[in-house]
Amino acid sequence: MSDTTAAPRVAFISTLSPTAQTLTVASLSLAVLCLAILVFFTRRTSRSTGNLLLLVGPPDAGKTAILSTLAYNQTLPTHTSLQSNASAVAFSLTKKPSTVVDIPGHPRIRDQVNEYLADAKAIAFVVDASTVSRNGPVVAEHLHIILNALTSLPPSQALPALLILAHKSDLLKSGSAASATSESLAITRVKTILERELEKRRVSQSGGVGVEGLGEEGERTEMGGLECTGEKGMFSFDAWEGGEVTFLGTSVKVGRITTDEKAEADGLQALREWMEENA
Incomplete structure (x- = not known):
């Protein structure tokens, strides 16, 4: 009796051993696979956080003047650019250089921004507040293209910070509001008009109507990038699902030369501080 009962026990133990080994090997393989995936996405994310600041926006908004002032402390007379320009800009506090790229705003070549998105740390969309x-419709069309490009980036890539510059704020009059500065007036005007025009584009798309007629060139009829949180879903920069949007009022004087000690006099000090914080 003892011999007949012992045999099944030996057979039972021999069948368990391979199963346990198989489970162990499978667990180790799964752990290695998860680690490989984690390393892959970590590397892609780290590569996406470059050091480029992209200046984008419609023609004649003042992008090239901003670049020359940042790079050379001198606002040079400019004309409509047909090719991208890049210059290194050093910061006074961190001494960490950053590369600023001025991308042309002409409708036929403004898509060059897509070539730099992978290495962009921040994007400054420049608007002529005057x-x-x-x-408004033309500016909103261009901005819509940028918003669509940002929200279309792969999830593994970190989104560049988005800044909207209400430029040429010095051309606005403060009016009767004594407490309102020209910069704050420029920001309010630009933000209000762009939100209104982008909402028109959002409604037209959601209703099945193409948005090409709302802008100058009519790039594409189906673009995302205007999704917002909230019950009504109306477009608002504060509720934009693509992340935080910062507004600054800026200005420059053509022909003015500034030293490092008087850089704030050129109207770009707020931009310099923002760049340094986001460098």
Whole structure:
């Protein structure tokens, strides 16, 4: 009796051993696979956090003047650019250089921004605050392209910080509001007009109507990037699902030369501080 009962026990133990080994090997393989995936996405994310600041926006908004002032402390007379320009900009506090790229705003070549997105740390969309009231649809079309490009980036890539510059704020009059500065007035005007025009584009798309007629060139009829949180879903920069949007009022004087000690006099000190914080 003892011999017949012992045999099944030996057979039972021999079948368990391979199963346990198989489970152990499978667990180790799964752990290695998870580690490989983690390293892969970590590397892609680290590569996406470059050091480029991209200046984008419609023609004649003042992008090239901003670049020359940041790089050379001198605002040079400029004309409509047909190719990208890049310059290194050093910061007074951190001494960490950053590369600023001025991307042309002409409708036929402004898609060059896609070539730099993978290495962009931040994007500054430049708007002429003195003319945005009459050019709102065109400016909103260009900004819509940028918003769509940002929200279309792969999830593994870190989103660049987005800054909207209400430029040429010095051309606005403060009016009767004594406490309002020209910079704050420029920001309010640019933000209000762009939100209104982008909401028109959002409604047109959601209703099945193409948005090409709302802008100058009509790039594409189906673009995302205007999704917002909230019950009503109306477009608002504060509720934009692509992340935080910062507004600054800026200005420069063509022909002015500034020293490091008087850099704030050129109207770009707020931009310099923002760049240094986001470098």
